[in-house]
Every structure is written in structure tokens, then in C-alpha cells.
Amino acid sequence: MSILVTGTAGFIGSSFARQRLAASNEKIISLDALTYAGHPSTLLPVMDNPNHLFVHGSIGDKALVAKLLAEYKPRAVVNFAAESHVDRSIHGPEAFIETNVLGTFRLLEAVREYWQELTREEQSQFRYLQVSTDEVYGTLSREEAPFAETNRYEPNSPYAASKAASDHLVRAWHHTYGLPVLTTNCSNNYGPYHFPEKLIPLVIMNALADKKLPIYGDGQQVRDWLYVEDHTRAIYEVLERGQLGETYNIGGWNEKTNREVVYTICTILDELKPREDGSCYSRLITFVKDRPGHDRRYAIDARKIEGELGWKPQETFDTGIRKTVQWYLDNQAWVRLVTDAAYREWLEKQYAG
Ligand code: NAD
Ligand code: DAU
Numbered sequence: 001m002s003i004l005v006t007g008t009a010g011f012i013g014s015s016f017a018r019q020r021l022a023a024s025n026e027k028i029i030s031l032d033a034l035t036y037a038g039h040p041s042t043l044l045p046v047m048d049n050p051n052h053l054f055v056h057g058s059i060g061d062k063a064l065v066a067k068l069l070a071e072y073k074p075r076a077v078v079n080f081a082a083e084s085h086v087d088r089s090i091h092g093p094e095a096f097i098e099t100n101v102l103g104t105f106r107l108l109e110a111v112r113e114y115w116q117e118l119t120r121e122e123q124s125q126f127r128y129l130q131v132s133t134d135e136v137y138g139t140l141s142r143e144e145a146p147f148a149e150t151n152r153y154e155p156n157s158p159y160a161a162s163k164a165a166s167d168h169l170v171r172a173w174h175h176t177y178g179l180p181v182l183t184t185n186c187s188n189n190y191g192p193y194h195f196p197e198k199l200i201p202l203v204i205m206n207a208l209a210d211k212k213l214p215i216y217g218d219g220q221q222v223r224d225w226l227y228v229e230d231h232t233r234a235i236y237e238v239l240e241r242g243q244l245g246e247t248y249n250i251g252g253w254n255e256k257t258n259r260e261v262v263y264t265i266c267t268i269l270d271e272l273k274p275r276e277d278g279s280c281y282s283r284l285i286t287f288v289k290d291r292p293g294h295d296r297r298y299a300i301d302a303r304k305i306e307g308e309l310g311w312k313p314q315e316t317f318d319t320g321i322r323k324t325v326q327w328y329l330d331n332q333a334w335v336r337l338v339t340d341a342a343y344r345e346w347l348e349k350q351y352a353g
Pocket of ligand 2: 298
């Protein structure tokens with residue numbers, strides 16, 4: 001038995017691959033295009049595992065996906081592959097349409113053709129799981145209830161719109177062709193191997209390098225943080241026991257303002273790696289120009305997955321963020337490997353002025 005998993009050289013896909021390979025003998029066929037956000041070093045812990053096969057390629061390469069499906073006959077496909085950074089989608093939306101919309105479309109077509117050739121028994125066992133985001137639901141005011149699965153899609157950024165489009169394709173492939181699909185919509189993840197352009201790893205690495213810690217706008221935007229390994233456990237529960245055609249919201253009931261998150265990281269660093277001059281890391285905090293169209297608040301109502309599948313997060317924000325800061329202190333070599341000249345150019349462009 002095997003599972004084809006896409007986007008495994010990235011943050012969340014790699015956590016899923018590491019977790020599954022540690023938990024069972026099932027083969028994982030990894031497919032990743034190794035964009036700026038995917039790096040082979042992220043998969044180093046599992047590269048020599050005999051149950052892991054890494055393939056460098058795109059979900060948009062239908063012939064390659066068809067070949068992998070025919071050769072390995074996976075019982076499931078889990079699609080993590082995507083362009084995932086909102087700020088980059090504002091500077092250059094085309095890559096998001098290419099991968100998240102067209103790529104998902106081509107992947108779905110390859111999977112449909114494979115699935116249609118399976119026996120009835122195999123067809124009923126097969127699953128396609130689409131990893132999506134809470135950003136498809138838009139933004140919440142402070143008073144509104146957290147996003148439930150029944151909320152209307154109201155994506156606000158080019159990234160969110162491209163993810164909403166891919167979710168709609170997945171839904172249509174189920175409704176029209178009967179493809180056995182599942183969709184998960186998760187809140188903000190944090191943890192090891194998070195590419196240091198996103199808020200939490202960026203702040204940790206900037207603080208260690210004595211650089212400014214940029215908070216957009218007034219820093220009162222709220223995100224609902226979930227430790228990455230809790231997310232990938234949830235995805236596996238949905239894959240194994242979720243109801244076909246259904247969507248499951250995944251979140252940790254951990255709403256925090258960006259200000260709170262950045263101050264918490266500074267306090268943990270003050271304790272774990274005090275600055276030589278005795279000053280606090282928070283003195284590096286700088287309020288910068290806001291993100292255009294910045295969603296004010298995300299929050300997930302996770303009662304469906306908790307009630308139907310019995311999933312619950314194992315980490316609180318306090319335990320998870322401490323582990324994360326410690327991981328970055330211990331793994332600066334990984335950060336050096338994944339941050340090249342293109343990364344530095346991105347920081348110049350995004351934080352100019
Ligand atoms: P990431 O940017 O860290 O990793 C994405 C991976 O996909 C990279 O390894 C990249 O090389 C690969 N990739 C990109 N285009 C590809 C293509 N055409 N073919 C094959 N591989 C390709 O992203 P992440 O944070 O790990 O997110 C994974 C998924 O989870 C995404 O679909 C994202 O929308 C979703 N998600 C992320 C979060 C979060 O907080 N990071 C929360 C909810 C949902
Ligand atoms: O909600 C799920 C989404 O979470 C995922 O779908 C996305 O793939 C993932 O990137 C993440 O999106 P965000 O835009 O919420 O994550 P990011 O880390 O970029 O930003 C988190 C918050 O911090 C957001 O309100 C913007 C703010 N921010 C971000 C950066 C990079 C800052 O204030 N300063 C910064 O320098």
C-alpha cells in the first residue's frame with residue numbers, strides 16, 4: 001500500500017511525510033516541484049527511509065502524475081502542493097493561479113483517469129484529500145463566531161481566491177464524476193521547518209540576527225494558531241475516517257493578535273538566548289506598512305472534526321511556541337540552507353523602506 005503526497009518538501013507536507021513514515025510501514029511517494037519554498041534538506045530525516053520515494057516534479061505535469069499513479073497504485077493522494085504565501089500573491093498572483101488552480105485541475109484529471117480504471121472495490125477504498133485553508137472564508141469581525149464548514153466562501157487575497165478555486169474544483173470532481181474526495185480547511189500553522197518568510201520563523205530569525213521585527217499595521221490582526229504536527233495528525237484522521245465529499249475545519253482554538261505572538265517570541269528568546277547587552281528582543285519590534293487587503297481576524301470552529309473523529313490538538317500555543325523557538329535555535333544550519341540570494345531579494349522587496 002502507498003500514498004502519493006504532494007508538496008512534501010514544504011512546511012506541512014514534510015511534517016505529514018515524517019509523521020506517517022514514523023508511524024507505519026506504508027510507502028510514501030513524495031512529489032514536489034522544489035520551488036523557493038521547498039527544499040530537499042527539509043526531507044533529510046526521511047530521505048534514506050526505504051518506504052519513502054522522492055520525485056522532483058510538478059502537480060501540473062499530468063503525464064508524470066499519471067505515470068506515478070500507474071506505477072505505484074496508491075490507495076490515496078494527499079495534495080499539499082501550493083503557492084502558500086499571501087504577500088507573494090499580492091506581488092505576483094500568476095504563480096498562484098498556475099499551481100493552485102491549473103495545477104490542482106491537472107492533478108485531479110490524472111487522479112480521475114486513474115480512479116476510473118480501478119476495480120469497484122479499489123474505487124470505493126480510494127481517497128483524494130485536498131489540503132486547504134481558513135482564508136477561503138474571508139475575514140471576521142471581533143464579535144463574529146469562528147468559521148464553520150457552512151460559512152460562505154469569501155476569499156480576499158489572490159492566494160485565498162486561488163485556494164477557493166481549487167476547493168471548488170475538488171468539490172465538482174466529486175459531484176460530477178463521483179471522485180471520493182475530502183477537503184480540510186485549517187488555520188495558521190507554526191512549528192519546525194517553517195520557511196522564514198512567514199511571521200513566526202521570520203521574527204525568530206530576525207531577532208537572532210539583531211534585525212527589525214516587522215509588524216504590519218497596528219498588529220491587532222488575529223490568527224488562530226495550530227502546531228503543525230497537530231494539523232498533520234488531523235489530516236490523517238480525515239483521510240482514514242472522514243465522510244466522503246465532506247469538508248473539515250481544523251484549528252486549535254488559539255486566537256492571538258500578531259502583537260501578542262511577536263511579544264511572546266521575544267520573551268521566550270530573552271529567556272533561552274539572552275542578548276549580550278542585556279536588552280530585551282522586543283526593542284527590535286517595528287510597526288511597518290500594512291498588507292493590502294489584510295484580513296482582520298481568522299478563527300476556526302473545530303467542533304465537527306472533534307465530534308465526528310475525536311481529534312484534539314496535543315499542543316497549546318504556550319507549549320508549541322516554546323518548542324518552535326527552541327527548534328530554530330537548534331537548527332540554524334537548516335535556515336542557512338534554505339535562505340539564499342533569492343530569499344534576501346524577497347526581504348528587500350517586501351520590507352523596502
Ligand atoms: P509551503 O509553501 O511551505 O510548501 C509548499 C510546497 O509545495 C513546497 O515544497 C513547494 O516546492 C511545493 N510546490 C509548489 N508548487 C508545486 C507544484 N506545482 N508541484 C509540486 N509541488 C509544488 O506551504 P505549507 O505552509 O506547507 O502549506 C501546504 C498546504 O497547506 C498548502 O496547500 C497551503 O495552502 C495549506 N495551508 C497552509 C497553512 C499554513 O499556515 N502554512 C494553513 C492552512 C493550509
Ligand atoms: O490561515 C491560514 C494561512 O496562514 C495559510 O493558508 C497560509 O498559507 C499561511 O501562509 C498563513 O497565512 P498568513 O498570511 O496568516 O501568514 P503570515 O505568516 O504571512 O502572516 C501572519 C500574520 O502576521 C498576518 O496577519 C500578517 C502578519 N505579518 C506577517 C509578516 C510576514 C506581519 O505583521 N509581519 C510580517 O512580516
